[in-house]
Amino acid sequence: MKLPQTNVVNILMLAILVIGGNAPVALGASQAPRRLHSDIDDSQTFVLKGNTRPVVELGVAQDQGEISASQTLPRMAIHFAMTAAQQADLAQLLAQQQDRRSAQFHKFLTPEGYAARFGINTADLQKITLWLENNGFSNLQVARSRSWVSFSGTTAQAQAAFHTAIHSYVVKGETHFANARDPQLPKALQGVAQSVRGLDNFRMRGHVRSLEPRFTSSISGNNFLAPDDWATIYDVKPLYGAGLDGTGVTIAVVGQSDVAMTDIEAFRSAAGLPAKDPTVILAGADPGIVAGDEGESDLDLEWSGGIAKNANILFYTADAKTGNGVFDSIAFAINDDKAAVLSISYGLCEIDTSSAEFNTANTLFAQANVLGMTIVAAAGDEGAADCDSGVVASGGLSVDFPASSQYVTGVGGTRFNEGSGSYWNTANNSGNGSAISYIPEIVWNEGTQSASGGGASILVSKPSWQSGTGVPNDNARDVPDLAFTASANHDGLLVCQPPKSATPSVLTCVNGFRNSDSGLNVIGGTSAGAPTLAGLIALLVQKTGGRVGNINPNLYSLAAISTNAFHDITSGSNIVTCQVGSKNCSASGQMGYSSGVGYDQATGLGSLDALNWVQEWSGDYQVTIAPATLTVVRGASGTATATITAQSKFSGTITFACSVASPLTNVTCSIPGTVNTSGTTTLTITAASTAGSPLPHRFRGMPSLSPWWLLSTLTLAALIFTLRKQRHAFALSAVAFLLAIGAVSCGGGSSSGSSAAAVSTSETGTVKVTATSGQLVNTATISVTVQ
Numbered sequence: 001m002k003l004p005q006t007n008v009v010n011i012l013m014l015a016i017l018v019i020g021g022n023a024p025v026a027l028g029a030s031q032a033p034r035r036l037h038s039d040i041d042d043s044q045t046f047v048l049k050g051n052t053r054p055v056v057e058l059g060v061a062q063d064q065g066e067i068s069a070s071q072t073l074p075r076m077a078i079h080f081a082m083t084a085a086q087q088a089d090l091a092q093l094l095a096q097q098q099d100r101r102s103a104q105f106h107k108f109l110t111p112e113g114y115a116a117r118f119g120i121n122t123a124d125l126q127k128i129t130l131w132l133e134n135n136g137f138s139n140l141q142v143a144r145s146r147s148w149v150s151f152s153g154t155t156a157q158a159q160a161a162f163h164t165a166i167h168s169y170v171v172k173g174e175t176h177f178a179n180a181r182d183p184q185l186p187k188a189l190q191g192v193a194q195s196v197r198g199l200d201n202f203r204m205r206g207h208v209r210s211l212e213p214r215f216t217s218s219i220s221g222n223n224f225l226a227p228d229d230w231a232t233i234y235d236v237k238p239l240y241g242a243g244l245d246g247t248g249v250t251i252a253v254v255g256q257s258d259v260a261m262t263d264i265e266a267f268r269s270a271a272g273l274p275a276k277d278p279t280v281i282l283a284g285a286d287p288g289i290v291a292g293d294e295g296e297s298d299l300d301l302e303w304s305g306g307i308a309k310n311a312n313i314l315f316y317t318a319d320a321k322t323g324n325g326v327f328d329s330i331a332f333a334i335n336d337d338k339a340a341v342l343s344i345s346y347g348l349c350e351i352d353t354s355s356a357e358f359n360t361a362n363t364l365f366a367q368a369n370v371l372g373m374t375i376v377a378a379a380g381d382e383g384a385a386d387c388d389s390g391v392v393a394s395g396g397l398s399v400d401f402p403a404s405s406q407y408v409t410g411v412g413g414t415r416f417n418e419g420s421g422s423y424w425n426t427a428n429n430s431g432n433g434s435a436i437s438y439i440p441e442i443v444w445n446e447g448t449q450s451a452s453g454g455g456a457s458i459l460v461s462k463p464s465w466q467s468g469t470g471v472p473n474d475n476a477r478d479v480p481d482l483a484f485t486a487s488a489n490h491d492g493l494l495v496c497q498p499p500k501s502a503t504p505s506v507l508t509c510v511n512g513f514r515n516s517d518s519g520l521n522v523i524g525g526t527s528a529g530a531p532t533l534a535g536l537i538a539l540l541v542q543k544t545g546g547r548v549g550n551i552n553p554n555l556y557s558l559a560a561i562s563t564n565a566f567h568d569i570t571s572g573s574n575i576v577t578c579q580v581g582s583k584n585c586s587a588s589g590q591m592g593y594s595s596g597v598g599y600d601q602a603t604g605l606g607s608l609d610a611l612n613w614v615q616e617w618s619g620d621y622q623v624t625i626a627p628a629t630l631t632v633v634r635g636a637s638g639t640a641t642a643t644i645t646a647q648s649k650f651s652g653t654i655t656f657a658c659s660v661a662s663p664l665t666n667v668t669c670s671i672p673g674t675v676n677t678s679g680t681t682t683l684t685i686t687a688a689s690t691a692g693s694p695l696p697h698r699f700r701g702m703p704s705l706s707p708w709w710l711l712s713t714l715t716l717a718a719l720i721f722t723l724r725k726q727r728h729a730f731a732l733s734a735v736a737f738l739l740a741i742g743a744v745s746c747g748g749g750s751s752s753g754s755s756a757a758a759v760s761t762s763e764t765g766t767v768k769v770t771a772t773s774g775q776l777v778n779t780a781t782i783s784v785t786v787q
Helices: 005-019 084-097 111-118 122-134 155-162 227-233 237-241 261-270 293-307 326-336 355-370 526-544 552-561 610-617 707-721 726-746 754-759
Strands: 045-047 062-066 072-080 138-142 148-154 166-171 174-179 184-186 193-197 209-211 250-255 279-282 312-317 341-344 346-349 374-378 409-416 441-443 482-485 493-495 521-524 621-626 629-632 637-646 653-660 667-670 674-676 679-687 763-773 776-786
Touching (some): 084 111, 084 355, 111 355, 122 148, 155 166, 193 355, 227 237, 227 293, 237 610, 250 293, 250 326, 293 493, 312 326, 326 341, 326 355, 374 526, 409 526, 441 482, 526 610, 621 776, 629 679, 637 763, 667 763, 679 763
Parallel strands (some): 250 312, 250 341, 279 312, 341 374
Antiparallel strands (some): 045 184, 062 166, 209 521, 493 521, 621 637, 637 679, 653 674, 667 679
16 A cells, blocks of 8 residues: 555654553643534524423413513523533532542632633634624623623514514513523524523512511510621631631622612611621612512621621622523622622522523532532522412422522521520620520421422432431432521511611611611521521631632531531421322321431521531541551461541541552451541451462563553554655664664563562552541551562
């Protein structure tokens, strides 16, 4: 066979790559490969499934006809899907970032680093933005992560570009607009586009319960919580004493209403907190003051800063009438990447969430975790029936998203249960607090579907880290993870906001927490748990010196070994009344979950003792083996000592296992017993009187030879002999032969004593000891020589 002259160099380069196949090759790839290899053509389209609201698709919403073609849609976006390889890489990185044994532990990415590894190729992005511009869209903004591009346009432009009608709909008395069917996109974007956001204005709902006690007496006999009370009950005050108050840490709060800054300032003054206004960042069109949503945001801003007293609070807000409200705020906050913690008090019943919205949001949450951002979300206030809001449930068991995301820490609700105990002082201190100590808790459940959300997700499978006592074997992500006080009645959180039932002339928090009409504004619901936990996490971030990302893996690991970081809630349930005969409803007309020892689907792992939780967070243990090397004679045993050293305030029972590496034959090990917190145990290594199979035969005087090198060099020689210029072939073949001889020479060490080595029964290898406590695993090795 004759080869063209131009291929000679290529063949030689290929042969060199084959010969050096074990050497690392730097590919120099700074971003994902291109996926669009031609311009985007509108003539061929595909249906982007899962982009229609379930209430529209199922005919629940009442169709009112098309909306005005000239109506502006100010915040649409195309989100991009990752390739299968990128998804696998992301999952692996997320696991490594939370694995103390990994070199990637807490090595979080920047948005630009995320873009290079998981974002779309810039050449593809240019084609997509050009297509959007050609369809008349404007105000294009590309995410720093290159995972989405936002744009604005009219209804007419959106309908033409995405081949779908946009109608007005009425659901439960509220008017919304939405696309009537799934959008169609150019065929070139199939597999690249994940979702189109902004074609509807259905939005997440808040999880807040309000109570407005109106009284004028100075001593009412009622107790309501100021931040000082919460800090006492959940053991935060010792952290303040140690200088942990959130200084230098940023918390992001998301909403869909403006707030009156005077309310936030009045709250901080009444609570004895230093003056520190949150920073408002518009993530879309300015929503103005929105009734209901304003109270939600007041709670989130006041209480996240009430626990992390000196943290920086960023408030991201966007209009929910012309855009996606909280969803826009979430996407903007993650793209901004300024906060270590993101607090979300909004959510949707899982079956009300379209598949595209779920996939897009979950991808955003995974991105946030990779950046080191911790996300907390309220688990819902409808008990085990998150899709219902009436007195009697009929929609079956359900949980709330995004609390059900594996990248989010879901927060349920508890209620104080003082019994005959005395937990309150008769007078308030300077921070308007009167609590004395931790107050026992039960599940928050006040009937009429005011109860802690919880149950099993139908969208998310069981994460590997969600295990332990009480965790159901249901192959589903269970909600919530933690729970905190949520009852507005017993005892609600004080807030400063305009009371719903009062006239506009009533001023908020003019006398401590009392309004100008002497009333108080008190709030409950699982919305109370999300911002307070966000404040606690800010203290944790300050303590550890950096972001911590998804706290769930370590949360469950710690729960398996700690005896004092969690308050286990073992009384009560989130059971609700349901319509007999409806989905999941029992014959007695009830459905839901009871609390119990360990994890339960009403309060998760329970509430936190903040001091112990923060101190034990990085708590771990080390296992060491002495001596580091050991010689064992065949037919005998040797011993070494394995020592467990506790770090920080680690406490727990440690069990052991050992394994022998393959170079050692007919060698066994044993390491019985357990260690409580710290101590020692004995590792025994036994070598049988005879070794295993003899070692492969070697030529005397010759080191081991790599068959791969011989095959590669002989192949190279054969290729060269086929070349047209035979005078060069001989010289090159000689070089190839010398390469083979060099491979033989470099394949082993000196040949002296090789005969003795061939018959020696001496072996050297390692024995690994694995020390396990709950989900914490540590290992150590010892080098063993058997003679």
